[in-house]
Amino acid sequence: YMKRWFLEQGDAASSLRRTSAQLFGLLVESRADFFVGRKNNVSSELLEMINTVLKQEISKEEPVQPVQWETSYFCLVCFEKIVKKSLAILSSDSCVDVWVKTTEFLVYPHPWVKQVSSRIIFSYLQSLSTNGFDCVKESSSTSQSSFTVREKGSLFQIAKNICVQLNCSDDQYNESIAVLGIKILTWISQRMRDSPHLCYKETDISNKDPLFWLITRLANMSKEKGNLRRATVFKCFASIICAESSDEKGITPYLEVMLEALHRPIAEEEGASANNRSSLRSCNTSSLSETTDLPKEVMNVLEEKCGTEAFLNAYAIVKLKAREKKMARKQMIMSEAINDPKEAAKRKIQKQTKEKERKKRKIEERKASRGVFTKKKSRLNEY
Numbered sequence: 001y002m003k004r005w006f007l008e009q010g011d012a013a014s015s016l017r018r019t020s021a022q023l024f025g026l027l028v029e030s031r032a033d034f035f036v037g038r039k040n041n042v043s044s045e046l047l048e049m050i051n052t053v054l055k056q057e058i059s060k061e062e063p064v065q066p067v068q069w070e071t072s073y074f075c076l077v078c079f080e081k082i083v084k085k086s087l088a089i090l091s092s093d094s095c096v097d098v099w100v101k102t103t104e105f106l107v108y109p110h111p112w113v114k115q116v117s118s119r120i121i122f123s124y125l126q127s128l129s130t131n132g133f134d135c136v137k138e139s140s141s142t143s144q145s146s147f148t149v150r151e152k153g154s155l156f157q158i159a160k161n162i163c164v165q166l167n168c169s170d171d172q173y174n175e176s177i178a179v180l181g182i183k184i185l186t187w188i189s190q191r192m193r194d195s196p197h198l199c200y201k202e203t204d205i206s207n208k209d210p211l212f213w214l215i216t217r218l219a220n221m222s223k224e225k226g227n228l229r230r231a232t233v234f235k236c237f238a239s240i241i242c243a244e245s246s247d248e249k250g251i252t253p254y255l256e257v258m259l260e261a262l263h264r265p266i267a268e269e270e271g272a273s274a275n276n277r278s279s280l281r282s283c284n285t286s287s288l289s290e291t292t293d294l295p296k297e298v299m300n301v302l303e304e305k306c307g308t309e310a311f312l313n314a315y316a317i318v319k320l321k322a323r324e325k326k327m328a329r330k331q332m333i334m335s336e337a338i339n340d341p342k343e344a345a346k347r348k349i350q351k352q353t354k355e356k357e358r359k360k361r362k363i364e365e366r367k368a369s370r371g372v373f374t375k376k377k378s379r380l381n382e383y
Contacts, residue, residue, distance in 0.1 A: 002027075006049045014071055017053055021074035028081045043082065047098055050075050054101040058108075069110040076105065076116045083120065099124070099147040103154060106161035111174050114165060118180040121158060125187050148191075148198060156199040159188050159214055166232050167221045173228040182232065186239040189214060193250070215240070215254045219261035230265060231294055237262070238298045241305050252306050255314040259302070262295040263318050 005020035024046060057072040079098055105117040128146055148154050162181045192199055192210040199210040215237075222233045237258055244250040269292050303311040337344040 003045070003049065006053065014068060018071040018074055021050075021053070021071065021078050025074060025078040025081055028078060028085060032085045046078075046082070047095055050079055051097045051101060054098065054105070058101060058104050069108070069113055072105065072108065073110070073113050073116060076102065076113065076120065080116060080120050080123075083124065096147040096150060100151060100154070103158050103161060106158070107164045111177065115174070115177050115180070118162070118165070118177060118184065122180050122184050122187075125184065152198060153201040155188055155191060156210060159185060159192075159199075159210075160217075163214075163217050163221065166236075167229065170226050170228045173232075178228075178232045182236045182239050185214065185218075185236055186243050189240045190243055193244075209253075212254060212257075215257050219257050222261045222264065227291055230291075234262065234294050234298050238301055241298075241301055244305065251302070252310055255302070255306055255310065256318055259299070259311075259315050259318045260321070262299050262302075263315070263322060265295055266292050267322060 002020045002023050005016040006024070008016045053075050054072060057068070057075075079102070102117050102120050105113055106121070108114055108117070124146075125148075128148070162184050165177060166181050189211055192214060196208070196210050200208060218233050218236055222230045241251055299311075299315075306314075333344070333347070336347070
């Protein structure tokens with residue numbers, strides 16, 4: 001009956017597929033011996049059914065009903081238990097197909113599905129041996145090629161989907177997903193440096209550096225304002241830096257890209273404090289330093305890893321480029337006021353609106369830090 005429910009077709013049978021996935025997960029967890037050494041090869045059949053259901057679910061549009069994401073979630077939970085119990089050869093054809101689908105579910109809309117997918121991928125990457133990067137630590141069977149080796153470009157796809165995960169607004173931030181994403185990207189960054197040929201499907205990768213792409217992608221994510229997203233990017237930088245070997249040349253080619261991203265919030269805070277000195281005198285400046293403490297700490301780690309001379313030279317270039325961009329932007333605004341006054345007026349109104357929102361947000365943050373969450377009623381309204 002469980003197999004029959006799992007393979008039921010149509011949206012009306014979603015609840016049956018979800019229930020079957022839950023029951024199989026409980027069976028794998030409590031009766032692992034049922035899947036070992038049987039002539040009917042239940043493990044392979046279950047993996048094929050999971051792959052079939054996941055393929056159907058990932059092809060659907062954004063889920064509206066809870067049962068739609070729950071089916072995918074419990075299928076992935078069942079697969080996670082199979083991997084933990086070592087009930088299937090991780091490099092088999094049926095298992096590789098499920099690994100590919102798990103990679104696609106890293107960008108699923110629901111956070112629970114994202115989290116279980118990240119957890120499965122991270123536990124699998126941890127099981128891979130670091131020397132040779134093509135062997136899986138299995139206690140029973142002989143080591144075989146992993147799906148990251150058999151499926152060229154899968155490492156790049158995992159990194160790409162994790163970046164999409166982390167590139168979210170602060171109201172959608174999930175700390176558990178962010179921590180898993182940082183760990184996965186740190187592991188992949190080491191493989192990108194040691195085995196770049198595994199990151200692309202093409203054979204000719206002479207002009208491609210996957211690690212440079214990853215660091216540039218993270219740096220571009222930090223351009224948009226959002227303290228939690230920027231903090232995640234900077235923590236990922238620190239993790240990648242610490243994971244590198246003691247060789248200075250390992251991280252030096254990416255020094256300017258990292259410093260440009262780290263320097264941006266520091267420059268923004270300096271500019272904001274310079275423009276609002278009168279208003280900042282009356283408020284607590286500790287909240288202003290919180291957004292700059294983390295990038296400064298990462299810059300200290302970067303200096304220790306690359307050396308003071310290389311760090312200062314790269315930082316000087318980054319500051320020079322930032323000043324040039326700022327001057328070019330000012331000149332463009334000044335020329336716009338002459339050539340297109342209507343557009344200049346719109347820009348000015350937009351800037352004033354953002355400034356009002358920023359001041360209002362700062363006031364609310366200070367109230368929240370003091371434990372004040374509601375507005376005080378006016379005494380005139382009491383009478």
